[in-house]
Amino acid sequence: MDRSWMHADRRSYKYKLGVGLFCQFAVDHARDRNHICCPCTNCGNVEYFSASVIKDHLFVNGIDPGYEKWTEHGEVDVESAGSESDDDSIELESLESESVKDNIGADCEVELDSDVRLEGDEDEEISSERNEFRQFVEDANKPLYPGCDRHTKMNVLVRLYNLKAKHGMTDAAYSDWLIAFSEYLPTGNEIPTSVYEAKKVLSALGMDYRKIHACPNDCILYRKQYADEIRCPRCGISRWKECKNKKEREGVPAKVLWYFPPIPRFKKMFQSVETSKNLTWHATERNKDGFIRHPADSKSWKLVDEKWPDFGSEPRNLRLALSSDGFNPYSSLSSKYAVGQ
Known part of the structure; x- marks a missing residue:
């Protein structure tokens, strides 16, 4: 091959x-x-x-x-x-x-x-994503084991994976846990036998992530022009983790950024007929009578439409807003600050 x-x-x-x-x-x-x-x-x-x-x-x-x-x-x-x-x-x-x-x-x-991208790969990737999503829907409705009417394969798997993340369980321990758990269930149960198989099932949710190595002092991310660097070009600290004897463990990053790409989530949103209808409501069903009834009636929304008309004219356009209910800039646990302050 x-x-x-x-x-x-x-x-x-x-x-x-x-x-x-x-x-x-x-x-x-x-x-x-x-x-x-x-x-x-x-x-x-x-x-x-x-x-x-x-x-x-x-x-x-x-x-x-x-x-x-x-x-x-x-x-x-x-x-x-x-x-x-x-x-x-x-x-x-x-x-x-x-x-x-x-x-x-x-x-x-x-x-x-x-x-x-290679020619033709993009269409194949889209087709693959659709097949994955269909499989995800089937798994979501599949009983945990024959005759089970209380739990499905997907809701049990999501809960177990949340416990893995919450308690910092290693992949090896999680795989052993899945195997032991499946042995106590009836024959024909749908529990995967390893963390690898569990991730394959959950990836259809669009909850994939990318791990990017980072400088321990948060100077840079080791990507693009820094992808092959082994020391931070700004502070000079090594990319790799140090052992107790100060020896570097080559290949083991000192700090990792977990990046959750938004685009796969947007695609999953539009794969639902009901959700996609709600996402385009501002362009197809909104009452445009001059009153502010929706964010689309605001000046900031209209400014974006005027500045980027091609984007604004597309009913499926998505706009993101950053919001916070409080932050702690001075590391004082006894007080919180609202966004407006």
């Missing part, structure tokens, strides 16, 4: 798809999903991490371009396996078409530059 993505720009959509394909392949063939050798240029298949950490390394360090045969991750050598290579190729192509795009939204940790 084509592995030219290994030589592509790390910011490109092609590389992003390739990393997703590789990680899916590695997880499916791993004996221990939390102990997979990392093929990045720094680790060279010597160090072992979970799939999510390996993704970090592949985007930050790049994959070893000479590692064309994934023999360390379960691939059979074509020269020694003969006819088995055809089966491997078919299996990998199936993984690419069915599994990779479902997984990319859950763990992708590098911003995708829109100018480098």
Whole structure:
């Protein structure tokens, strides 16, 4: 199969798809999903991490371009396996078409530059998102186990994942918890058996996130022109976390920004007929009689329409507002300040 993505720009959509394909392949063939050798240029298949950490390394360090045969991750050598290579190729192509795009939204940790999309990929991505959303609706209504009329697969999974985040549970502990929990449920239950499978299901909600390395002093984010830097160009502090003996743990970031992209959420909003109708109400059903009845009647809204007429004329345009019910600028826990003060 084509592995030219290994030589592509790390910011490109092609590389992003390739990393997703590789990680899916590695997880499916791993004996221990939390102990997979990392093929990045720094680790060279010597160090072992979970799939999510390996993704970090592949985007930050790049994959070893000479590692064309994934023999360390379960691939059979074509020269020694003969006819088995055809089966491997078919299996990998199936993984690419069915599994990779479902997984990319859950763990992708590098911003995708829109100018480098491959031709035709955008339409395929939209089609994939629609299929994911349909699957999400089916899962939301699917009973937790045959005959269960109180809980669905989705509401139980969301609650369990919230508990994982609330108590800081590791991925390994969460996977073991899911396995133990499913053993106490009737046969045929819908509980996933690992955190990886749980994330794939929840990614259809549009709640994907991106982890971006940051300077410990909040000087910069390690992205775009700083993506390959290992020290902050402003304060000089290392990008990597230090151990107690002051030794740097290369590949482990000292600080991480969790970025929740808004665009996937906007897309999900318009995939609901009722919600999309409400979102366009200001343009289709609003009473325009000169009185202020809606934010669209305000001067600020009209100013945006006048300044960007193409945007203002689109009924599906969305406008965001920043709001806060209080803030604490002086770290004094005994007092709060309202926005208007």
